[in-house]
Amino acid sequence: MAAQSRAPRADAARNRDKLVAAGAAVFGQRGLDAPLEEVARRAGVSIGTLYNHFPARQDLFDAIFPARLAALDEIVERSLADPDPWHGFVVYIEGFFALQAEDRGLTDTLARRFPMSAELDAACHRGFADLARIIARAKEAGALRPDFEPPDVVTLIWAMSQVIRESMDAAPDAWRRCLGFFLDGLRAEAAHPLPVQALTPDQLARFLG
Missing domain, CATH: 1.10.357 (Tetracycline Repressor; domain 2)
Known part of the structure; x- marks a missing residue:
């Protein structure tokens, strides 16, 4: 059971890391008003996953x-x-x-x-x-x-x-x-x-x- 609970947490951490890396790349290329959908695509996750980790655009800025x-x-x-x-x-x-x-x-x-x-x-x-x-x-x-x-x-x-x-x-x-x-x-x-x-x-x- 403990191993099962750790797996989602590990997936969530990986997704967050991918979103931060993708956000840095997209914002670096297009500026801070770049579409968040592009960040999600670059990270290989859904836009819903992005908002789960970063409810507001500012939250993603702060992580980057x-x-x-x-x-x-x-x-x-x-x-x-x-x-x-x-x-x-x-x-x-x-x-x-x-x-x-x-x-x-x-x-x-x-x-x-x-x-x-x-x-x-x-x-x-x-x-x-x-x-x-x-x-x-x-x-x-x-x-x-x-x-x-x-x-x-x-x-x-x-x-x-x-x-x-x-x-x-x-x-x-x-x-x-x-x-x-x-x-x-x-x-x-x-x-x-x-x-x-x-x-x-x-x-x-x-x-x-």
């Missing part, structure tokens, strides 16, 4: 994105381990957008096209703190312009998300050229006074909704 967040953590580690603070900053920025460019779902998430769970929102706040360390390190080395602040990266994410989303099919590497211009403008020796200040914490909170 820890792996992407782990990839971001690895980029942070490489950035902070780089002996050259400027290159470490570039490693972070380029690595971040490379992840976006290969995953439409991540692009949609960062552009806030869909609500974030509390867990993902907390992960974004941790990432923001890591980013502040990376920026401070490059500024202390005299390599990054002194008026660049972490909220400026948030506005860049929104802008680059649009570039990546619109050019992904026709010119998937177009974002690299845009980012190259941006990075050149961030070097300390290229700095000129800016017309407005960085976003305040209150403005940033309102900006992110």
Whole structure:
């Protein structure tokens, strides 16, 4: 009897794993508004099985994105381990957008096209703190312009998300050229006074909704 009860649980676990893998693939290719029926087909299960495991689309998002967040953590580690603070900053920025460019779902998430769970929102706040360390390190080395602040990266994410989303099919590497211009403008020796200040914490909170 115990063996019989374990079998359905094992099947359910396998189906869940297949759905998470299929969801990551489908959302990565088509974005977060991809049909859930396609996810079920890719996993080889019925749409009813999908809803049994993930009653809401958000539940499937929440199961998929820890792996992407782990990839971001690895980029942070490489950035902070780089002996050259400027290159470490570039490693972070380029690595971040490379992840976006290969995953439409991540692009949609960062552009806030869909609500974030509390867990993902907390992960974004941790990432923001890591980013502040990376920026401070490059500024202390005299390599990054002194008026660049972490909220400026948030506005860049929104802008680059649009570039990546619109050019992904026709010119998937177009974002690299845009980012190259941006990075050149961030070097300390290229700095000129800016017309407005960085976003305040209150403005940033309102900006992110």
